[in-house]
Amino acid sequence: MTEKVKLGIIGYGAEGGMYAGFFAKNDERLDQNVIELAAICDNDPAKKEKVAQDFPELPFFDNYLDMLESGVVNAIVTTVPHYEHVKMGMDALKYGIHLLGEKPVGVYTKEVERLIAASKEYSDTTFAIFFNQRTNPLYRRVKELMDNKEIGDLQRATWIITTWWRPQGYYNQSNWRATWGGEGGGVLVNQAPHQLDLLQWICGKPEKVTAKLQYGAGRDIAVENEVNALLDFGNGVTGSFITCTHDMIGTDRFEIFGSKGKIVVEDSKRLTVKKLVKAEEELSETMSMEDVVKLFMGQMNMSDYVEETVEEFETVMGQQHIDVLNNFANHIVNGEELLAPGEDGINGVRLANSIHLSSWLDKEVDYNHDKDLYLDELNKRIVEEGKFETKA
């Protein structure tokens, strides 16, 4: 058996504080046979004091490189601004330290590819992404249904996910937030990465993307906070991905239409599955003329052809995050399969980049677009903004 995971948390903010809290409270759900909290790192002196109060015995570092070199930790989680994810991740891998990267794995695919290349070079070191929604039993069930073709082949997916309301005060909290140079985007980079991951995890990768965005809709910010994207999966199979941060009455409705049925997820908690008794095309071809007439007279009972199930899922505070920590540690210690391997993280980033790029170029773009073109366009916006260095 490999050594137990000794986790170092980099960043003692809201997320980092939550993870540390699981250990502090000896949360029963945490598999402490395989994981322990070994250190916390933060470059903010105020956080140093706070950690000293909360965890008087725990090693603290104000520089992540010192932590990586210390020998105190053999794994890290990076709850830091997005642009730090790749650099810290690559340094960890070079030190042979397992990486649980926060989402998004990076801001642009060019940097993410560097991280993935490093993870292949240091292939004994685990690289996973903190996609806690992948542990959500509801979305795991949806993925299973789709993987097993229980509603046939994908025809269309439509996700309206606008429950990300953020007032101006949220954006005013720090100078990097909702900037091109400090954060790399808006709702696509900060709030919606989970759904960008789930959408392609469940429905596959699109081929082309056309998107219409608003930048600073009702907010004093430079980045996008209103998104309507049309995804083309090829052969007329499509998707719509709609998100924003200015809808106080948020909608969360994910509909997947397949050749043998339909899945509707409402509020990320109610799952309705409607399965046809046969493939729709077969029902269409074998329906008698008499039944066609009945259909138009409103005399056909459509429910004769449909089996419907409704399941309610409860969200248990912290469960998803603990599941990710347990899975990460059990993978390292016992070889359990990773729920979110690091290289999976690039798909959501590529989708977010495609959506930006389509809006910037005002045309449809390939999902597999030129990564340098994206970075050039991003840098143009960073230069215009004039607050941060360009990226490479």
Add this chain to the structure above:
Amino acid sequence: MTEKVKLGIIGYGAEGGMYAGFFAKNDERLDQNVIELAAICDNDPAKKEKVAQDFPELPFFDNYLDMLESGVVNAIVTTVPHYEHVKMGMDALKYGIHLLGEKPVGVYTKEVERLIAASKEYSDTTFAIFFNQRTNPLYRRVKELMDNKEIGDLQRATWIITTWWRPQGYYNQSNWRATWGGEGGGVLVNQAPHQLDLLQWICGKPEKVTAKLQYGAGRDIAVENEVNALLDFGNGVTGSFITCTHDMIGTDRFEIFGSKGKIVVEDSKRLTVKKLVKAEEELSETMSMEDVVKLFMGQMNMSDYVEETVEEFETVMGQQHIDVLNNFANHIVNGEELLAPGEDGINGVRLANSIHLSSWLDKEVDYNHDKDLYLDELNKRIVEEGKFETKA
């Protein structure tokens, strides 16, 4: 007072039969002070016999021009294949006979413009469109809410309207159905024109359209039966219009997101209106830091900011169609305002044409695209199909 409307029904099929039935049954809802059934026309000999049985006293014509010339009718309704609408309509107007045109007003804007020009030339003659959904109290209420800016300015509209399931047997009923040359398209021309009208009647006209279509999805037909269209109303205001005829478990969900609230219509019968107590931007700007923190702790009661009402609307069989007939007649006789003036009909046609054209050219197109380009592209498909003459 102008003479009572003496209506001639052209086409004694399902629609024409329904309208005639209102008169046969002396339907109380029909305003028979202003409208009477004066003749029926059909070029099918079998229909002649049927009319003789159903209305032994009523004048019957097997040629619509004879009916127009007869002096028996002073108004017609055209329940005939789409490509006949414009020709018959223009002939009626030339004879000074009021026209209640069936939807769609025509197949392509070039022909519809000819009809509109004729209606201006013969401006004493009434030209209206049978948009019965405009009399639907639910959609009238939605239009009123939008016109009065009760949810502020439009940000985004999303209509999934896939309750148009049609099996192969439906398409096999006649050789013109679901062809380019005989019908001019599929779901956009036959099933969805009501929603294409309502969408732009309620939300305004888009500037640009990007659409992804499937032709003959699960059906042996040449035309489109799966549509996902992204509408650009300018300034980042967008819409999605999704329709198809191969979803046996149809969805009908229309969501309108505005700067002061949200409207959701489900199954064309349940209307939920959520109005913010103030404009969203104002709430965003004035929210205290304390409340921002509460928001993230899940301690903010969002319902404090929202007034919600839910109304259920019942569909009464025939009511909408009778309302259109009454409005048409009362306009002619008493000058009542028309619910659907003929020239309004072009908007839905232009939207359908834009959606086709975007798919055919595989790019975003202007809503106000070149009408000749559309017709050329349509004719290409008619030639390829090889069953019907091209159009002019």
